[in-house]
Amino acid sequence: MDRLSTNQRAAILSFIILIAGLLIWEAAIPGQKAATELTEYERLTGGGAPKAGVPPPSQVMQKAWEQLSNPFYDAGPNDKGIGIQIAYSLYRVLTGYFLAALVAIPIGFLIGMSPVAYKALNPFIQVLRPISPLAWMPLALFIIQDSNASAIFVIFICSIWPMLINTAFGVAGVRSDWVNVARTHELGALKTALTVILPAAAPTIVTGMRISIGIAWLVIVAAEMLVGGTGIGYYVWNEWNNLDLTSVIFSILMIGVVGMALDAAFGRLQRAVAYAE
Amino acid sequence: MSNAFLSIENLTQRFPAGKGESLTVFENASFGIEKGEFVCILGHSGCGKSTIMNILAGLAEPTSGAVLMDGKEVSGPSLDRGVVFQNYSLLPWLSALKNVTFGVAARYPEWSRSKVVEHSTQYLAMVGLEGDTIHRKPAQLSGGMRQRVSIARAFANHPKLLLLDEPFGALDALTRGTIQDELLKIWSGTSQTVFMITHDIDEAILLADRILLMTNGPYARVAESVEITIPRPRKRDQIIDHPNYYAIRNHLVHFLATRSKELAGQQTGSDSNTPQTVRIDLVEETKGDESDDPRHGAHLRAVNE
Numbered sequence A: 001m002d003r004l005s006t007n008q009r010a011a012i013l014s015f016i017i018l019i020a021g022l023l024i025w026e027a028a029i030p031g032q033k034a035a036t037e038l039t040e041y042e043r044l045t046g047g048g049a050p051k052a053g054v055p056p057p058s059q060v061m062q063k064a065w066e067q068l069s070n071p072f073y074d075a076g077p078n079d080k081g082i083g084i085q086i087a088y089s090l091y092r093v094l095t096g097y098f099l100a101a102l103v104a105i106p107i108g109f110l111i112g113m114s115p116v117a118y119k120a121l122n123p124f125i126q127v128l129r130p131i132s133p134l135a136w137m138p139l140a141l142f143i144i145q146d147s148n149a150s151a152i153f154v155i156f157i158c159s160i161w162p163m164l165i166n167t168a169f170g171v172a173g174v175r176s177d178w179v180n181v182a183r184t185h186e187l188g189a190l191k192t193a194l195t196v197i198l199p200a201a202a203p204t205i206v207t208g209m210r211i212s213i214g215i216a217w218l219v220i221v222a223a224e225m226l227v228g229g230t231g232i233g234y235y236v237w238n239e240w241n242n243l244d245l246t247s248v249i250f251s252i253l254m255i256g257v258v259g260m261a262l263d264a265a266f267g268r269l270q271r272a273v274a275y276a277e
Numbered sequence B: 001m002s003n004a005f006l007s008i009e010n011l012t013q014r015f016p017a018g019k020g021e022s023l024t025v026f027e028n029a030s031f032g033i034e035k036g037e038f039v040c041i042l043g044h045s046g047c048g049k050s051t052i053m054n055i056l057a058g059l060a061e062p063t064s065g066a067v068l069m070d071g072k073e074v075s076g077p078s079l080d081r082g083v084v085f086q087n088y089s090l091l092p093w094l095s096a097l098k099n100v101t102f103g104v105a106a107r108y109p110e111w112s113r114s115k116v117v118e119h120s121t122q123y124l125a126m127v128g129l130e131g132d133t134i135h136r137k138p139a140q141l142s143g144g145m146r147q148r149v150s151i152a153r154a155f156a157n158h159p160k161l162l163l164l165d166e167p168f169g170a171l172d173a174l175t176r177g178t179i180q181d182e183l184l185k186i187w188s189g190t191s192q193t194v195f196m197i198t199h200d201i202d203e204a205i206l207l208a209d210r211i212l213l214m215t216n217g218p219y220a221r222v223a224e225s226v227e228i229t230i231p232r233p234r235k236r237d238q239i240i241d242h243p244n245y246y247a248i249r250n251h252l253v254h255f256l257a258t259r260s261k262e263l264a265g266q267q268t269g270s271d272s273n274t275p276q277t278v279r280i281d282l283v284e285e286t287k288g289d290e291s292d293d294p295r296h297g298a299h300l301r302a303v304n305e
Helices: A006-028 A040-045 A057-069 A082-113 A115-128 A133-144 A147-172 A176-184 A189-227 A232-241 A245-273 B049-057 B096-107 B113-126 B131-135 B143-156 B173-190 B201-207 B243-262
Strands: B006-016 B022-033 B038-042 B064-069 B081-084 B161-165 B193-197 B210-214 B222-227 B276-279
Touching (some): A057 A245, A082 A245, A133 A147, A133 A189, A189 A245, B022 B222, B049 B081, B049 B193, B081 B143, B096 B113, B096 B131, B096 B143, B113 B143, B173 B201, B201 B243, B222 B243
Parallel strands (some): B038 B193, B081 B161, B222 B276
Antiparallel strands (some): B210 B222
C-alpha cells in the first residue's frame, strides 16, 4: 500500500481532532432534565426552567445552517443576517486599512530612504505605536462626531504602524548593489523607486500589510462592540444581550473564518512578490 | 596621455580616518586608456582598485582630480559607462532576460518592446544562454550563468566604456576559463573599450592589451603599464607557449610579490604619477640572439616614455 502523503495524513489528523473536540463538547453539556421529572416544589420555584447553559455543537451547527442559508436578510436594525454584519465590518476594516496603506507606505518609503526623516519621525512612531487603538475611540468620537467614521479611524490608526515600520525597514534594507544598478542605468528617482526599490522591498512591505490586516480584524470586533449599530462585533454583543449563546458561538466562528480568509489573501500576495536571492 | 579616449588626471582619494586625520588611498594617479583597448588593473587588496572603478563608474566622487572621457569630464553614473559587478548585481525578482531588457530599455527608450527583447536575446545567446534558461530567475541559475547574464546586460547596452570589477572573482577556475573565452569572443566582435579589475595574473595576460600595476596602499599609485606583446586572437592553451608569456608573467609576479611593497608610498618626484610603460618582447629581441634565456632581463627592458 502506498503511504499517504504528509498533507493527506495531516488532513486526516485534523479531521479526527475536529470530531473528537465536537464529541467532547457535546458530551460535556449535561442533558436537560425532562419537565415531567420535576417535583411540584421545583416547578413552583422555577427550578424547572431550563438553565441557559452553553449550547452543544449540534445546536450551533443548526444555527449556522439557518444563518448561512439566508445570510443577507434584513428585518430591522437589530435583526440582520450574518452576511450583512460581516459586510459592514469588512467595509470598515478595508476602508481604514487602505487609508492607512496610503499614508504608511509613502511615509515608510521616505523614512527608509532618508536617515534624517527616520531619526526625526522615530520618537513619534515609538510613542504612538504602543497605544491601544481603542484608547483613541473617545477622542475620535468627540472630534469626528460620527460612530462609523470613528470605527474606521480606529482601524486606520491600528493598521498604520506595522505597514509603516515594515516599509521603512524594507526600503532601508535594499541592497546598495541594486540601487547602483539603477544608478548606472541612469534611472530617475521615481523610476528607481518603482522598478528597483519597490520590488526589492515588496516582500517586507507585504509582510507588514499582512500583520496590519490581522490586527485590524482583531480591533474591529472590539470597536464595533463600542460603537454599536452594525457589524460583526456589534452582532456578538447584541446576541449576548439577547442571551442567545448559540449565535454568539456561531459569530465567533465566523470572525475566525473571515480573519483566516483575509490572512490567506495576503499570504497569496506575499508569495506573489517573494523572490529568492 | 590627455588625448586618450579615457584620461584619468591626478586622481586622489582620501577617506576620513577619525580624529580629523585622513587616509590617502591613492594620490595623483594618472593614466589613459585608448579607444577599443582592453586594460586590466592588478594590485593587492586595499590599493584602491575598486575605488578607481567606482569613480570611473560615477558611483563615487574622488577627493580631487578628474576623469575625462572623450574630452568631457565624468560626473555621476551614466549609460555610457557599463559596469559588471563582482557579485553580478542582477535583480533577483526579474528573469535573466528581463534583467537584460531592463538595461536595454533604459539605454534605448525609443525602441519597441519586441526590438528590446530581440536585442537582449541576441546578447544572451552570445554568452551561451538560450532557450528556457533565459526565463529563469537568477536564483535558479549557477554562479557562472549569472555572471554571463551580467556580462550580456553590460554589452547589450553598447557602453562607450565597460567596467568589469573582478567579474570572475566568485567563480570556480573551470567556469572562469569558459566565461573568459566568451568574454574574449564577445569583446573581439565589438571592439569595446574595457577596464577590468582582477586578482588573477593569467587572466589579465589572456585578456588585456595592457596591464596597469598598482603599488600597495596607502599612497598607492599606478606604477607601471605593462604591454602584453602576445598577438591576438589568444587561446589559453596556446599563449602559454608564446616566448613572451613567462617573461611577462614573471615580471608581474615579481612586481606583485616584492616591488609593489618597495614602491609603496614612494613619490616619483613629478606631480603627476604617470605609470612607467614596460614593454617585454622577446620575439623581437631573440631574433638576433637565440640563446637568450627568456626568463632573464624581464624587467630590465623597462622604458620610460
